[in-house]
Amino acid sequence: MESPVLLNTTSTIEIIYQDFSLVAVNKPHGLLVHRSPIAADAETFAVQLLRDQLDRKVFPVHRLDRKTAGVLLFALDEAMNSAMQKQFMEGTVKKKYHAIVRGFTEDSGEIDYALKKEDGTVQEAFTSYITLNRAEAPFRTGKHASSRYSLVELNPATGRMHQLRKHMAHIxxxxxxxxxxxxNKQNKYFKEELQMTTMLLHAVELEFVHPLSRELVLIKADYQSEFRRMMELLRFFAED
Known part of the structure; x- marks a missing residue:
């Protein structure tokens, strides 16, 4: 179970795309998509906020971890929900994430590493990445006087639970x-010395073919304030 995160949010959520059948928001870090028995401390959810904001029922067509921010897509009716979930299951939706990770990553790479579900089922999982920037900061978290970090673009070809988190830990x-x-050492330093209590993973883009119009839709989400603060502190500058 992840530790609770203090969520500074108002009664509304930032809408970054909307048409007659779909709406996307820029989910803050720390906000659950919907009610979950494993996070009994939470009282506010993205589904609830958007439902109240639009005054209508909404359907989350995919999921983001509680600590992950960025593009979160909803359908406005059951038919569109089924159509979009089908695209996600078939892997035709292109997803792009940015993350700040420990160490200097290679310029680019591929992670082809199967992941095991809680019931023991093994699923194929594939992620490619590109390094956008690297930085060395005077953070002593071990025997060295400084620490190295990379800003990476992650492109998961599959959608397994905690895939990006597990794949980056794997390498x-x-x-x-x-x-x-x-x-643990890095997390403790960022929490105690930098007062950062979230996870530095942001869903930057979703790209898909609209089930009704058949037009290509590209939705982008700006960094949330805490991710941006860490970018500035580490002097990262993402490439367009």
Whole structure:
């Protein structure tokens, strides 16, 4: 179970795309998509906020972890919900994430590493990545006087639970703020010295073919304030 995150949010959520059948929001870090028995401390949910804001029923067509921010897509009726979920299941939706990870990553790479579900089922999982920037900061978290970090673009071809978190940990470049897959020393430093209590993973883009119009839709979400603060602190500058 992830530790609770203090969520500074108003009664509304930022809408970044809307048409007659779909709406997308820029989900803040720390906000659950919907009510969950494993997070009994939560009282506010993206589904609830958007439903109240639009005054109508909404259907989340995919999921983001509680600590992950960025593009979250909803359908406005059951037929569109089924159509979009089908696209996600078939892997035709292109997803792009940005993450700040420990260490200097390679310029680019591919992670082809199967993941095991809680019931023991093994699922194929594939992620490609590109390094956007690297930085070295005077953070002493171990025997060295400084720490290295990379800003990476992650492109998951599959959609397994905690895939990006597990894949980055698998190649020894865990996402900063990730529990339980991350680096305890780094996470402790960021929490105690930098007062950061989230995870530095942001869903930047979703791209898909609209089931009704058949037009290509590209939705982008700006960084949330905490991710941006860490970018500035580490002097990262993302490439367009």
């Amino acid at each position: 020894f470049h865990p996402i900063i703020g990730d529990r339980p897959y991350g680096c």
